[in-house]
Amino acid sequence: MIIQPVILTGGSGKRLWPLSTSDIPKPFISFDQKNSLFQKTLSRVEQLSNSIHDLNNPIIVCNQKHESLVINQTEKINAEIASMILEPKIKNTAPALTLAALLIKKRFGDGIMISIHSDQWISNNDDFSEKISDGIKIASNEKIVLIGVDPTEPNTEYGYLNITKVKSLKNEFQVKSFIEKPSIEDAEKMIISKNYLWNSGNFILKSSLWLRLMDKFEPKILKHCENAMRNSNINSKIINLDISHFSKIEPISIDYAVLEKMRSTDEYKSKLSAVKLNSKWTDLGEWYSIWKFFNSRDKNNNFFQGEIDYTNVKNSLLISKKNSITAKNISDIFLIENNGKILIKSNHKARKFDKPWGFYEILSETQGQKIKKLTIFGGECTSLQKHKFRSEHWIITQGVAKVTVEEDTFELSQNSSIFIPKGTKHRIENHNQENLCLLEIQTGVYLEEDDIIRFDDKYAR
Incomplete structure (x- = not known):
């Protein structure tokens, strides 16, 4: 069975105005003075061919007005594409994927689609390729495989997947539910539980399964997509749609059209799986x-x-x-x-800094003094360290801390405090499930983060 990447480029990126505009939206912008996000996505897809056999060149679904952008940026990096489906208007992701699935049906009968957003940043393409390969194996068993991301912070701007491990396969998780943009309190609880992934919006499934799901949950949209494709030359590299039928399509996302409805349907709720991406990821939405x-x-x-x-x-x-x-x-x-x-x-948000043990926020900063609020996640700890130029005063505001100072250890609870002179080895640990919070008051002639000498660090920094 053919493996067909489908790259969706319909996002407008309005939150990144004035750089992202309707004429040149976020996917086609370079933020590192190198390749655009779309070009990085093309390169990421091309790398899949190193480990995946029967991989086709990608189908691009984009707005008609961005046709020249797609062609120019593709040619600049010598990438190959199978086809471009040109939408007269943006109709969100469910119709876009349906059009691609119909094209696969007409050309090949069936295939496994890899649906990929073109406006995301992923730090490790090798990890991405490995998880896509795992997902293809799972999707061949008539499942939808979502690409989840191991969360690194309690982010309230992302959707979350509630997961449970599938014992029969090494890298498969079953998706129990979806949580859309939780409160900060709920996000912190989900991070602590380790039973949740960020929902990247990328996923893998058979094109035939997607068309069956659309027929069940959104039959009108499927019909309008079929009519819009009917008069198109499917063998052409550039596919223009019948605007009279396309204009009847209601905009709707993949999540709302199908995925959330699957969870409440006995026939399909067991078909939602996930694989976990371990590399850094962001949708660059702000x-x-x-x-x-x-x-x-x-x-x-x-x-x-x-x-x-x-x-x-x-x-x-x-x-x-x-x-x-x-x-x-x-x-x-x-x-x-x-x-x-x-x-x-x-x-x-610049005053908030993520760390492997949690995060800290800078509350106040003046000459010779800095005040931070530290949040240490359950089961985490700082490194054993000392500072040449600054002393620290810790005040516990939530939870119970185990504190090491040189050879001594202390247990500090809410409202307890301790002073740590400069040059003194120290560490703070959270052995509980709930977050540990404390105020850290720094004093000294130099208060920057590079004044840290580490002796032991579970994160190997």
Whole structure:
């Protein structure tokens, strides 16, 4: 059976205005002055051919007005595509995937589709290839396989998959339920439980299964998609749709059209599986994600792109596409310029920093003093460390901490505190399931994060 990647490029990326526009949306933008997100997706798909036999070149589903963008960006990296399905209007992901499934049906009868969003960032293509290979094996048994992501923080902007391990297969999980954008309290509980994955929106299934599901749950949309494809030349590389039928299609996402309905249907609820992606992943849905995930920030946590003249700038993202930007004595700012259009926005999340043991937030920072709030997840701990230039005063605000200072250990509960002089080895551990929270008051002549000497670290930093 053929393996058919389907790349969906219909997202508008409105939250990344003014860089992302209706003419050049997020998938076709480069955020690292190299390849665009769409080009990175093409390269990721091409790498799949190293481990997956019978892999076809991808089908691209995109808006008609982006045809030249797809062609130009594909040619620039010498990538090959099987076909482009050009939508007259954006109708969301369920109709887009249905059109691709109908094309596969007409050309091959059936095939396993790999549905991939074109506007995401994945740090490890090898891990992605491995999990796609695992997913193809599972999907061949008439299942939908969602690509979940091992969560690294209690993010309230992502959807979550509640999962349970399938004993018969090494890398398969059964999806028990979907949780859409939870509260921060619920997200923290889900992270602690380790029974949840972020929902990346990418998945694998047979095209025939998808068409059966659409026939059951959204038969009107399926009919309009069939009619829109009926007069198209399916052997052409560029497929234009019948607009009179296409315009009747109601916009709806894959999740709402099919996946959530499967959970309440006895016939199909056991057919929802997942594999777990272990690499870093983000959908780059906001400027904070751009600032956080691209590895080109300077020592003051700044991300600069374009002609930027700056003095004393911290924790900021400055992008200039046409006009130069001069910035002085600012912090925690997003400033993006594109053809004279400018966005200025507070980077309020810049004061929050993720760590393998949890995260910390900077509450106050003045000369010689910094106050942080540390949140240590259940079962986690900091490294055994010391500092040359700063002393620390810890105040426990939630939970119970095990504290090591040199050769001594203490148990501290809420409202307890301890002072740690500079040059003293120390560690804090959370042996409970609930989060441990504390205030850390730093004093000294130098308070930056590189003043850490580690002696033992479970995360091998």
